[in-house]
Amino acid sequence: MATSGSSHGPSTDQPPPSLPNSGSAAGVCIMSNAWKDEQDPSLISFISAFLGSNSFRLNFVSISPDLIFNCGGVSIAFVFVTKWDDCCNVGSIFNRVKRLKAQFARLYVVATLSTKEQDDSFMRSYFHFSIRYEMEFGKPAFVLVTDPEMGFEKIVKISTSRGMCKQQKVASKVKVELYLAIGSIEAAAKTSKEDILANTDLSSDKADSLSRDSLKVQKVSILFSKLLEFVEMGSSVEQNILVTGGAGFIGTHTVVQLLKEGFKVSIIDNLDNSVIEAVDRVRELVGPDLSNKLEFNLGDLRNKGDIEKLFSKQRFDAVIHFAGLKAVGESVGNPRRYFDNNLVGTINLYEAMAKYHCKMMVFSSSATVYGQPEKIPCVEDFELKAMNPYGRTKLFLEEIARDIHAAEPEWRIVLLRYFNPVGAHESGRIGEDPKGIPNNLMPYIQQVAVGRLPELNVYGHDYPTEDGSAVRDYIHVMDLADGHIAALRKLFADPKIGCTAYNLGTGRGTSVLEMVAAFEKASGKKIPIKLCPRRAGDATAVYASTERAEKELGWKAKYGVDEMCRDQWNWANNNPWGYQKKL
Numbered sequence: 001m002a003t004s005g006s007s008h009g010p011s012t013d014q015p016p017p018s019l020p021n022s023g024s025a026a027g028v029c030i031m032s033n034a035w036k037d038e039q040d041p042s043l044i045s046f047i048s049a050f051l052g053s054n055s056f057r058l059n060f061v062s063i064s065p066d067l068i069f070n071c072g073g074v075s076i077a078f079v080f081v082t083k084w085d086d087c088c089n090v091g092s093i094f095n096r097v098k099r100l101k102a103q104f105a106r107l108y109v110v111a112t113l114s115t116k117e118q119d120d121s122f123m124r125s126y127f128h129f130s131i132r133y134e135m136e137f138g139k140p141a142f143v144l145v146t147d148p149e150m151g152f153e154k155i156v157k158i159s160t161s162r163g164m165c166k167q168q169k170v171a172s173k174v175k176v177e178l179y180l181a182i183g184s185i186e187a188a189a190k191t192s193k194e195d196i197l198a199n200t201d202l203s204s205d206k207a208d209s210l211s212r213d214s215l216k217v218q219k220v221s222i223l224f225s226k227l228l229e230f231v232e233m234g235s236s237v238e239q240n241i242l243v244t245g246g247a248g249f250i251g252t253h254t255v256v257q258l259l260k261e262g263f264k265v266s267i268i269d270n271l272d273n274s275v276i277e278a279v280d281r282v283r284e285l286v287g288p289d290l291s292n293k294l295e296f297n298l299g300d301l302r303n304k305g306d307i308e309k310l311f312s313k314q315r316f317d318a319v320i321h322f323a324g325l326k327a328v329g330e331s332v333g334n335p336r337r338y339f340d341n342n343l344v345g346t347i348n349l350y351e352a353m354a355k356y357h358c359k360m361m362v363f364s365s366s367a368t369v370y371g372q373p374e375k376i377p378c379v380e381d382f383e384l385k386a387m388n389p390y391g392r393t394k395l396f397l398e399e400i401a402r403d404i405h406a407a408e409p410e411w412r413i414v415l416l417r418y419f420n421p422v423g424a425h426e427s428g429r430i431g432e433d434p435k436g437i438p439n440n441l442m443p444y445i446q447q448v449a450v451g452r453l454p455e456l457n458v459y460g461h462d463y464p465t466e467d468g469s470a471v472r473d474y475i476h477v478m479d480l481a482d483g484h485i486a487a488l489r490k491l492f493a494d495p496k497i498g499c500t501a502y503n504l505g506t507g508r509g510t511s512v513l514e515m516v517a518a519f520e521k522a523s524g525k526k527i528p529i530k531l532c533p534r535r536a537g538d539a540t541a542v543y544a545s546t547e548r549a550e551k552e553l554g555w556k557a558k559y560g561v562d563e564m565c566r567d568q569w570n571w572a573n574n575n576p577w578g579y580q581k582k583l
């Protein structure tokens, strides 16, 4: 492609063509400064005008790929290999590709190989070096272009055959259009030479060369229009997300939102604190079409074989890692169970992700990592400490994530620190269903409301708060689910995300007694309470600073306490025994 750029100067009087369906703000194209400097300036200004007229903003930045297109949060990176010299530069090319492959889930290497010798040499090297440079067939996709000025027939063909374009129909449509485009360009070029001869007194040679220039301009414009279509196709390919613990409370709500947002989802869950009925209800909520994009795998992250089975049969673009135990009291009595489940399971998961080159993770952390915060609201860069073995597992896992990223910077990890998740899906079909006596406030209140428990113990009525009860930042589980989608999009869109923590809370504190009152209002039920001493380890008041999530993830909680209680009650009222039919 670069070859075509260096061999012509697009005429400035020719307006850049537009793509037929380009709407406003199609996306951003980031072009490497170094790559730009190697090209003919007229090519760059042509590309710039072309992208502009197709609503793509072009930025010149120091980046490792030559081009990155970002459409709708999906980054697609391109590298152009225009000089193939098998005796000198093969190692550095494959090295660069190896590095970039770890950073971009969608990386395409467009190699212009104009001669048969270059093509043969490339093939030899590809197979020879594939193990040393950890290439897997099709990952990344190498797009071999023999005609440097017109490579998109190949691009579409190769990408289709390698299964990148899952939407075969789109690919074949592009192919047909491409053939039509080639035909019409050639026709246009011929007309143009005849026009020149008929309307000027230029020689046949001069007219020939002028029409060839015009042909080249049109070829470049077609090349770029096809590149954009290719990018759009790439961004519309479904991303496949592995959700560990996807049958649980936050997991099910997030899976519903993921499917609605067009992601393909695989759940792995050992059903330790959840039931398969919850997944069936997710299917019912999203309907049969989206349900086809959901796969359930019974498995335990502590068992490496279960994870291997999953990763060896499909590629995941990212993992949302919910699986883990979360009862503070139980963790104090049985810390080994917590370390085994939460730590060993996660370490196994990281191993498999690294092996299969899936290095994007959204991790369920918790506000518990702030311990007893000295100040409120809690800001992400506060000092972290844990108060119990459960909290320690979250803190260790955050540290592990930071260490992995420090050693292997290509990892992208978002740590989501949840405050107090409550509420349920508005349908009342899915919600929280803890096994045994609930530890947390809202499930407890809910069970009192439906008559399963006689009264609520209010732990602490002498806190230095307005009504003496402790203050927390309750957040609607649907807001939390949307926070995961925002985090995932951030992972895909931002190669510089590194390992970053975000609070997911509302930024508002509500006391235990205020929560009881809001639930009574929403349910019309009286919740009998018993004022009890403080619960060991409880903080007085904890709520989130939401600034970072708002600014960087573009996410903000929508629901207040009234909606949380309304939806929690709707779930409780319709499912007094949770997912069980009756007790």
Ligand SMILES: O=c1ccn([C@@H]2O[C@H](COP(=O)(O)OP(=O)(O)O[C@H]3O[C@H](CO)[C@@H](O)[C@H](O)[C@H]3O)[C@@H](O)[C@H]2O)c(=O)[nH]1
Pocket: 326, 328, 366, 367, 368, 418, 419, 420, 439, 440, 441, 442, 444, 456, 457, 458, 459, 460, 470, 471, 472, 512, 535, 538, 542
């Ligand atoms: O039967 C109950 C249960 C709770 N509370 C009080 O309600 C408040 C909220 O308690 P709970 O729902 O147990 O949440 P937290 O103790 O704030 O802990 C939650 O929030 C943490 C993050 O802040 C997470 O790490 C934990 O997993 C999660 O349980 C606290 O003041 C409790 O003392 C009661 O008064 N009675």
